[in-house]
Each structure stands twice: as structure tokens, then as C-alpha cells.
Amino acid sequence: MSEINDLRRQIEDIDDQIVKLIVSRFELVKKVGEIKKEKNLPVTDEKREEEVRQRWILLARRYGLSESFVDTFLPILFSYSKIYEVNSAKKRRIVLLGYGGMARALASLFKLTKQEVVITGRDLLKAEKLSNEFNFVTMDILNAIRWGELIISTFPPAVLLSDFSSKIYSNIKGKIFMDISSSKNLVFPYIEEKSLKENFIYVSIHPLFGPYIYPVGERVAIIPSKSSNDDVVKDLVKFFRDNGLYPLVTTLEEHEKAMAIVQVIPHFYLLALSESINKLSKELDIDFSKYQTTNFREVYKLIRKINDIKDVIMEIQSLNPYADKARELGVRELNNLYNELLEKKK
Numbered sequence: 001m002s003e004i005n006d007l008r009r010q011i012e013d014i015d016d017q018i019v020k021l022i023v024s025r026f027e028l029v030k031k032v033g034e035i036k037k038e039k040n041l042p043v044t045d046e047k048r049e050e051e052v053r054q055r056w057i058l059l060a061r062r063y064g065l066s067e068s069f070v071d072t073f074l075p076i077l078f079s080y081s082k083i084y085e086v087n088s089a090k091k092r093r094i095v096l097l098g099y100g101g102m103a104r105a106l107a108s109l110f111k112l113t114k115q116e117v118v119i120t121g122r123d124l125l126k127a128e129k130l131s132n133e134f135n136f137v138t139m140d141i142l143n144a145i146r147w148g149e150l151i152i153s154t155f156p157p158a159v160l161l162s163d164f165s166s167k168i169y170s171n172i173k174g175k176i177f178m179d180i181s182s183s184k185n186l187v188f189p190y191i192e193e194k195s196l197k198e199n200f201i202y203v204s205i206h207p208l209f210g211p212y213i214y215p216v217g218e219r220v221a222i223i224p225s226k227s228s229n230d231d232v233v234k235d236l237v238k239f240f241r242d243n244g245l246y247p248l249v250t251t252l253e254e255h256e257k258a259m260a261i262v263q264v265i266p267h268f269y270l271l272a273l274s275e276s277i278n279k280l281s282k283e284l285d286i287d288f289s290k291y292q293t294t295n296f297r298e299v300y301k302l303i304r305k306i307n308d309i310k311d312v313i314m315e316i317q318s319l320n321p322y323a324d325k326a327r328e329l330g331v332r333e334l335n336n337l338y339n340e341l342l343e344k345k346k
């Protein structure tokens with residue numbers, strides 16, 4: 001036993017050093033973040049991440065560490081580096097409409113950059129619960145939009161198109177309003193028209209990440225409308241960059257096409273895959289959880305994630321204008337593969 005204890009003491013010594021070294025690394029990363037902010041550069045530098053990864057792989061080979069350790073550890077290290085890199089940004093009066101997962105993700109970023117945030121919605125108790133999590137403030141909707149300067153709605157499309165939201169649109173003259181819908185085909189023209197009529201500035205955004213906190217370095221698509229000019233867009237690009245995201249200015253059409261590729265098809269396959277796995281395991285009467293391969297574990301993680309946000313996923317499937325085309329193609333490709341494999345058997 002004393003031998004184990006002795007070894008454990010040595011392990012603890014090494015842990016002390018690892019933690020100290022990681023913190024020293026973060027201190028340096030923080031300085032990189034300050035320079036990037038001065039130079040208006042985004043937090044994420046994918047090219048540099050690949051360079052760092054290649055160095056780590058060489059080191060791993062030299063010292064006999066498995067490469068899979070590198071590929072598991074480095075993404076975690078990078079994601080925490082990015083949190084350290086986000087500094088306080090110019091203070092804006094931000095109103096978050098809604099208190100779901102995406103509101104929480106955005107609130108966590110605004111906490112890092114020390115923004116002034118009011119969280120509101122139809123249920124003020126729920127709004128208050130989220131506000132308390134980040135030490136922000138809750139007000140009723142009308143007071144909040146009177147106070148705010150940037151209004152970010154996390155409401156679903158049906159709410160954005162309702163009389164309830166019309167009341168908001170008619171009380172935000174001169175302010176910037178953003179929605180975060182994944183499919184914008186219905187809501188964009190509707191809010192754009194409202195913005196021209198009610199004299200507010202509409203810029204549609206789509207955070208390209210899920211409802212997880214501290215999404216530093218993730219992308220956000222920005223879609224200008226007829227009521228926004230170049231200065232507003234430039235200001236928002238800087239705003240999102242300073243708040244730790246990677247802004248991408250695009251058009252409504254390009255956005256919807258891109259989402260057909262990166263959301264509609266993958267979600268469609270994953271939902272079908274989820275059902276197929278469940279049904280086959282029942283039919284064959286096998287508890288597959290005992291037999292998870294590493295790849296299966298990754299795939300199943302994704303399946304669980306998308307099942308958690310099934311409402312949003314079904315909404316995208318029904319609202320994206322290219323969804324029918326994407327799904328038809330998806331089914332056709334499955335059939336082709338099925339036939340190809342059948343042919344091989346003959």
C-alpha cells in the first residue's frame with residue numbers, strides 16, 4: 001500500500017506542474033487575445049490550431065503518447081484558450097428576448113465581455129431564473145425594449161410572426177432588432193417589412209452553434225436587410241467579434257442554401273439513423289450499449305444531441321425552402337448505395 005501511496009504522491013507532484021503549466025499557457029493566450037482585439041482579428045485561428053496540432057503530433061510520436069490523446073485533449077484546450085482570449089468589449093445595452101438554451105448561450109458570452117444585459121420574455125419568472133445565473137437584470141418586455149439598444153430575439157418563428165411580437169416591433173423605433181431563427185424564409189421578409197414600416201433596423205443573425213454555454217470562437221451568420229446600412233453591419237461585425245464570435249456576413253438565399261447542406265441533410269439522416277438503430281436492436285433483441293465502438297459512441301452522441309432539440313430540427317425541416325430537394329437527394333443516395341451493395345452480393 002505504501003508503494004501505491006508513494007506513486008500517488010509523485011503523480012500529484014506532476015499534476016501540480018501540469019495545472020501550473022496550463023495556467024501559464026492561458027496567461028500567454030490571454031495576451032494573444034488582447035493583441036487580436038486591438039487588430040480586430042477573430043479569436044479562432046484555424047490555421048494556427050492545425051500548426052499547434054501538428055507540433056503536438058510530432059511530440060506525441062517522439063515521447064510515445066497516443067495521437068488519439070492529442071485529438072481528444074487539444075480541442076478542449078483550444079476551447080478554454082478562447083474563453084481566456086475574450087476580454088471585456090465596448091458596453092452595449094443588450095436585450096435578450098427569451099430564456100431558452102440559445103438565450104443562455106448568448107448570455108454566457110455577454111457575461112465574459114461584461115456587457116449590460118436585460119433578459120425578458122413572456123414568463124418573467126423564467127427570465128429572472130436565467131438572469132440570476134449570470135447576474136443580469138430582468139424587466140418586463142416594454143421597459144426592456146425602451147432601455148435597450150440591441151434587441152436579440154430568441155423567440156421561435158411562430159412567435160416572431162404573431163401579434164405579440166407586432167407590439168414589440170412598433171415600440172423599437174431607431175433600435176437594432178435581431179432574430180436568431182435557423183430558417184429565415186418566412187420570418188425575414190415579414191420582419192424586414194415591419195422594420196421599414198415601424199422604422200427600426202433589422203439585421204437577421206444565425207448563431208451557428210447549439211445551446212451550449214461559452215460558445216467562444218463559433219460562427220454567427222449575419223444577414224443585412226433593407227432597413228440596415230453598411231455602417232450598421234460593420235458595427236455588428238465588430239460587436240460579435242469583440243464578443244467572442246466569428247461573424248460571417250451573407251445573404252438570405254445563400255444562408256438558406258447553406259443550411260440545407262449543413263443542417264437539413266445531416267439532421268434528416270441522423271433522425272432516420274436513430275430510428276433504425278432502435279428498431280434493429282429491438283428486432284435482434286440486442287443491448288447495443290455494451291458494444292459501443294469509438295465511432296459509434298461519437299455518432300450516438302450526435303444522435304442524442306439532435307434528439308434533445310428535435311422541435312427546432314423539425315422546424316428547420318419544414319421551413320427551409322431547399323429542404324424537399326435536400327431530402328429527396330438524401331433518399332436517392334441511400335437507395336443508390338443500397339442497390340450498389342445488393343449488386344455486389346450477386
Ligand SMILES: O=C(O)C(=O)C[C@]1(C(=O)O)C=C[C@@H](O)C=C1
Pocket residue numbers: 029032033043044045046048049052077078081082085
Ligand atoms: O495562437 C493563437 O492565435 C491563439 O489564440 C492561441 C490558440 C492556442 O490555444 O494555441 C487558441 C486559439 C486559436 O484558435 C489558435 C491557437
